Amino acid sequence: MTREQIEQILKDSGVMLEGHFLLTSGRHSNRYMQCARLFESPKYSEALCAELARQFSDVKIDLVAGPALGGIIMCYEVARQLGVRNVFAERENGVMTFRRGFVIPEGANVLVVEDVVTTGGSVGEVIKLIREAGANVAAVGSVVDRSAGKVDFGVPFKAVYSAEILSYDADDCPLCRQGLPVVKPGSRQIKK
Numbered sequence: 001m002t003r004e005q006i007e008q009i010l011k012d013s014g015v016m017l018e019g020h021f022l023l024t025s026g027r028h029s030n031r032y033m034q035c036a037r038l039f040e041s042p043k044y045s046e047a048l049c050a051e052l053a054r055q056f057s058d059v060k061i062d063l064v065a066g067p068a069l070g071g072i073i074m075c076y077e078v079a080r081q082l083g084v085r086n087v088f089a090e091r092e093n094g095v096m097t098f099r100r101g102f103v104i105p106e107g108a109n110v111l112v113v114e115d116v117v118t119t120g121g122s123v124g125e126v127i128k129l130i131r132e133a134g135a136n137v138a139a140v141g142s143v144v145d146r147s148a149g150k151v152d153f154g155v156p157f158k159a160v161y162s163a164e165i166l167s168y169d170a171d172d173c174p175l176c177r178q179g180l181p182v183v184k185p186g187s188r189q190i191k192k
């Protein structure tokens with residue numbers, strides 16, 4: 001798939017929004033990524049997870065693992081395409097852990113996935129758990145890499161779409177200067 005085709009899916013699925021957004025950091029941006037929207041439409045999630053799985057075709061993978069919530073559906077879809085099992089980790093009293101009887105077999109080659117990587121914090125915690133279980137982290141994969149390749153997990157890391165989202169200081173925003181109303185993503189409220 002070309003970068004254009006991938007961007008088209010991200011737009012059609014509602015993942016990539018273009019406009020004038022207020023980010024949680026307080027900064028403004030012309031783009032916002034809502035990765036959960038990808039998994040709303042199986043045809044889109046299947047296509048992009050296939051694109052990711054293809055990038056690991058030469059890597060031996062026994063198991064796919066990822067952090068809840070973002071990684072759950074993605075783990076399933078990537079594992080389905082690779083024909084392997086999948087498990088997810090979740091927080092219990094703030095600590096990332098495998099619950100529900102999920103077991104990481106010793107020596108297994110694990111692909112760690114998350115829908116969007118920004119700083120890589122949750123993925124890093126899952127990597128640690130897998131190593132503590134005596135398994136091998138073969139690689140990391142995500143649909144979107146918002147760090148534009150800056151995050152280093154110490155293992156191969158591949159993303160379907162890699163881009164750093166530009167943001168502006170609220171007091172020095174070219175979109176504000178154009179008089180465009182700023183929108184807080186996830187809400188219908190429009191701030192002036």
Ligand SMILES: [Zn+2]
Pocket residue numbers: 020028029170173174175176177182
């Ligand atoms: Zn602005």
